[in-house]
Structure formats: structure tokens, C-alpha cells
Amino acid sequence: MSQNHASTRLVPVERLAAIDSLIAEGAVFEGNFHTTRDQGIKIDGHLKGNVSFDTGGTLHVGPRGVIENTRLEADHVFIEGKVIGSVVARKALEITGTATLLGDASYDELIDVHPRARVRGKIEFRGDIDAAAPPDET
Numbered sequence: 001m002s003q004n005h006a007s008t009r010l011v012p013v014e015r016l017a018a019i020d021s022l023i024a025e026g027a028v029f030e031g032n033f034h035t036t037r038d039q040g041i042k043i044d045g046h047l048k049g050n051v052s053f054d055t056g057g058t059l060h061v062g063p064r065g066v067i068e069n070t071r072l073e074a075d076h077v078f079i080e081g082k083v084i085g086s087v088v089a090r091k092a093l094e095i096t097g098t099a100t101l102l103g104d105a106s107y108d109e110l111i112d113v114h115p116r117a118r119v120r121g122k123i124e125f126r127g128d129i130d131a132a133a134p135p136d137e138t
Helices: 013-017
Strands: 021-023 028-030 033-035 040-043 046-048 051-053 058-061 066-079 082-095 100-102 105-107 110-113 118-120 123-125
Touching (some): 013 058
Parallel strands (some): 021 040, 028 046, 040 058, 046 066, 051 066, 066 082, 082 100, 082 110, 100 118
């Protein structure tokens, strides 16, 4: 599937490139997406429902994508559009400067909130707060 990617700073580009499921721009989908496999989905349209991956998983909310009344859970979550609901990212959560998140987000490993991102809700680290921080890669 051909996709244009925003400038990702945290979510691996190869994870975004491997996405093979799409809710296209202009489409409205009501229902839940759930899988036990390490797959990916991109939302360019409007989704009213939950997205969950039992293990692995990459979720990309495109710049015109809207997900509402939802609970999202995946290893990698890359938000460029609008999410109304809660987000759980087990490995990486990236919220770009075009994104709006109205709801709570939690993450286990890495987070990157770009300048101009709009977040209304709490962001919580779910990992061991007393564990040694990983070395800075800069």
C-alpha cells in the first residue's frame, strides 16, 4: 500500500510502511478492530470504535483521520489526526504537530509530543518509574 508518512521521530518508519489495512479518507466505519496478530492499520477516514492488538501492532491516524469514542491499544501509535478517547502505547507513542488528542494516554517505553500538538487529558508512564532511564542517544 502506498503511503505518505509525516516526519516520524520515534515510531519506526518500517512499522508505518508495513501497514496493510486502511480506513480510507471519506469512509466512515462503526465497529471495533481487534487482532491477535502483529499487524497495522491506518485511519484516514472516520472510525467510531476501538482498535486493539493483543500483541504488537501499529496504529497510524492520518492527518485527516478521526477516531472517536474509543480505546486504542498497540505497540506503536502514531497520531497525526484527531483522537477522542484513550490511548495505550506499549512501545512508542508519537503525537505530531497536526494531532489533537482529547483523552488520556499511557505508554510503557517511549513518548514524543511534537510542537503544536494539542492534548487535553493526562499522559501517564505505565512502566517502572524507579528503573534507570535509558541512555540518551543524542
